[in-house]
Amino acid sequence: MNTGTSFAATLGRILMSSLFLMSGFGKLVDPVGTKAYIASRALPWPDGAFVVAVIIEIGFGTALALGYRTRIVALVMAVFTLATALTFHDNYADPKQLISFMKNIAIIGGFLQVMVLGAGSASLDAWLAARKQRVPARV
Incomplete structure (x- = not known):
């Protein structure tokens, strides 16, 4: 991978993760409001949904930024983003909600x-793979 491609991949991961990191920390700042918003969408167990959202947004967002277990992290975040799009941006008659829904679809892409x-x-994925190749197997 050349330098430009590597820079673009890294920058892309960081930019994508920044949205989720900001959202996750925003949830931590206002847990009561976040749980009330989750409950207003008739989701069961708002406390659990809050914890899952924070883990995915902060934990997986950090893993994405660092490039750790990137493929599985991207898959989990794509599924999470689809679930949130379908749950929280489902009023397609409202242009703002439709735009938010379509932004989520673009993020999934x-x-x-x-x-x-x-x-x-x-x-980290590349670093760990290179390290694994350098270390001889133990017998």
Whole structure:
């Protein structure tokens, strides 16, 4: 992978993860409001949904930024993003909600690209793979 491609892959991962990191930390700042919003959508167990959302947005968002287990992280985040699009942006008659829904669909497309193409050479995945190749197997 050349330098430009590696830079683009790294920047893309960081930009995608920034949205989720900001959202996750925003949820931590206002857990009561977040849980009330989740409950307003008639989702069962708002406390559990809150915890799952924070884990995915902060934990998986950090893993994506670092390029750690990138393919599976991208798949989980794509599924999460689809679920949130269908749950929270389902009023397609409202232009703002339709735009938010379509933005989520576009983000899913980015995650699918990351899932297929991987993290790139500037990632923990690449570093761990190179380290594994250097270390001789123990007998």
